[in-house]
Amino acid sequence: MTRISVRVDGVDYTDEVEPRTLLVHYLREQLGKTGTVVGCDTSNCGACTVHLDGRSVKSCNVLAVQADGHEVTTIEGLATGGELHPVPQAFHECHALQCGYCTPGMIMQAVDVLRENPDPSEEEIRLGLEGNLCRCTGYHNIVRAVRQAAGAREGAQA
């Protein structure tokens, strides 16, 4: 067992984990952060995407010990002060989800895409989300949602 200290969604945790424990399992099983889900086990689908120090990672592809001393944000930590973040808001409004299983990971990736490029083209959105799979929507509304969120952010900044 290894002791790790991680800040997750704004709360500090110190826990004993097995060195082989994946970050996603630590989040789900030890912290009860079930908003982050496991889809494919092979880092193809991106359903488990979270932020590590503000950058998106697939948490099935990161060991919990690698998060030691770092900050993790999950979908559950995205909302601040009871207000929906613009990206989840846009996913909600644009029907950019059906079964919802890919949604947390898709949103976390979209937030990172917009952080790097606040006004992406449709092509850039597709490229930026390429590592996340959705089996229900056909992606069309997800792209729409990210464009809308980009517009909302721009509007808010203006």
Next chain:
Amino acid sequence: MSALSERPANPVVGETVPHESAALHVTGRALYTDDLVARTRDLLHGYPVQAPHAHARVTRLDTAPALAVPGVVRVLTAEDVPGVNDAGIKHDEPLFPSEVMYFGHAVCWVLGETLEAARLGALAVEVDYEPLPSVVTVREAIEAGSFQGAQPTMERGDVEAGLARAEHVFSGEFEFAGQEHFYLETHASIAQVDENGQVFVQSSTQHPTETQDIVAHVLGLHAHEVTVQCLRMGGGFGGKEMQPHGYAAVAALGATLTGRPVRVRLNRTQDITMTGKRHGFHATWRVGFDAEGRLQALDATLTSDGGWSLDLSEPVLARALCHIDNAYWIPDVRVNGRISKTNKTSQTAFRGFGGPQGMLVLEDILGRCAPLLGIDPADLRRRNFYTEGQATPYGQPVRHPDRAVAAWDQVVQTGDVDSRRREIAAFNAAHQHTKRALAITPVKFGISFNLTAFNQAGALVHVYKDGSVLINHGGTEMGQGLHTKMLQVAATTLGVPLHFVRLAPTRTDKVPNTSATAASSGADLNGGAVKNACEQIRERLAQVAGGRLGVPPADVRFEGGRVRGLAHDTDEIRWADLVTQAYFQRVQLWAAGFYRTEGLHWDSTVFRGEPFKYFAYGVAAAEVEVDGFTGAYRTRRVDIVHDVGDSLSPLVDLGQIEGGFVQGAGWLTLEDLRWDESDRPTRGRLATQAASTYKLPSFSEMPEEFNVALLEKAHEEGAVYGSKAVGEPPLMLAFSVREALRQAAAAFGPPGTSVDLASPATPEAVFWAVEQARARAAEHGHVAEGFPGMVPPQPNGDVPRYHPRSERPPAEQHALSAEV
């Protein structure tokens, strides 16, 4: 307009509303079955011991070494089963088998304090196998005569006479692959035993009632001793209609034996190697056209790849036969169906349920024959459409065939099809190594379960004293938006704002004896039941309101949370006040609703009847560009017009159309199931067992331009509030992509080239089609010309023609706990 389909003024149905769980999904608060693990104390984890043979006898099973592994609590084997050792309804799916029937078949399950302990325990179980000869491919099965179930024939007219009078007769063969569901949430069940032995199973299941039935028969219990709940699913697509039962039963068995909650959640490798998929099919066919290209006769034998057990293969095959005509009139028809028995996963329901496979056979025939007839494929399709007064080969009159025409015309017009086809011709003339094509294909899909008895549903609606409403119905939510629609139906019928109504998760102790949420029928059936329950309550409230307003109850109107008389100058009562008043007058404020689809009949022994309430129509036009060096392609543009009746929820319906189309395009162009067909020890192993090797549609395969519209003036009077089912039909719109790829590949050859195109039409398959076009090899692919042609194999009479168990009355099906 019927009472069922008529909408009141300002209905909530038809409004554009977000998914009812959207707020939970976008914040990560929505719960799936496996999320309950963190909330369940003392839970044990189940892990399977999977056999490394396609076919083998288990000669020794020693669980003692597993019990020596720290943390292992118990190993579940056949000896532990108090009831029936079977995971299905046909007694051909032993839950703990003594004969391994496919590579990866679970022979026993280990329960551990942790998943890791269970995994190590499973590795420690010692199993000896005696390998047996295996049948892996459908062709091997045909050669070996390895079939299961009944072999139906759908026949109309005289197919020989039809072919004899045809100007052109062609014959050929076609084999196409199945499809993995790849719902993002794998199978999961958590079982626990409540007080007094009541078994409670939370399961990711499309068919809670059948999960309940199977758990009960495995445990030797009655149905009332088992409750199944499904919170929601992370995708189902048919893959959770029949397949969850065994896993739920393993969890329930473990829970009853240990007294502790048991979780069975398949990891992705287990899910993809253990659970059934869409059936691949093999087809041999002959077809006749008159001089104008009108279909005269179709003679075909379809053989589905059923895998190791019957599962839902019989009804899937029935639907394939019932959809081979797609939208086209064919006077003389003979189609035989058979189900091969192979050493593979038990192939099962998948969005379309055989319909896509049947239709693909004919669309492939039209795509291959059009150049041989010298007719443009779009013209060939269009001139063979059904017209009013014609009937399907199984005798159902085709109602509203004009809707296929309307959708076609709208796609041609809004998709600017004619001018784009000229542009494509110019592009192709100017480009030697890149070719484009545009194909347009129709869909006609029958709505209802083929088996009439399944077309019933129940609902339970509570109105509380404060006016708030809680609804429950028999359908499950897998993302399709059923719950959203049911909330809208309830709000419409009661005349209250949407936020007055909440929905509770699907449970077998709330609404019993439900049908699977399948066959696209969820909203039709459960919507009818919710509406019925709400109407009972509304009528009782109308009595109360009528007395207070001084108007006849029939003249009371409920709208927007206000209740008033028919005349606009009458007083109004607030909904909540009326409800409170009704409570004090001792009026029953809840109701159980029921619905059954009227006017259906089906005789599977002769393959005739009117099994469908109506048909859903759609048309898609797809344009692709193919690279002649590699076969790589991209979808440049897709235009769809689809018939959902009067939409209950336009945002939800558009989402279903888009998602269905993309999933269909995945099946036909990307998703490539490869099984080890060699004679190596890994024979029968699924080689593509992860998203790394099984290519799913992703952002990069999206059509560059994607326009989806709902068909207007599409009221359906046979369904709730004039709507139509939407779950499955759009999947088949993806035929347009496949046919566009065929036409683009053919454009590399001289005009009039017919090419074969493998399915899935991966870039590699397209490359070979391009090569075929360039070489004009084998005289127009592999289509033979002339009468009598290659006659499809006919049934030899020693198998039941039809009447499968799955289509017998439920009493016969579930005779297991008959002593209740």
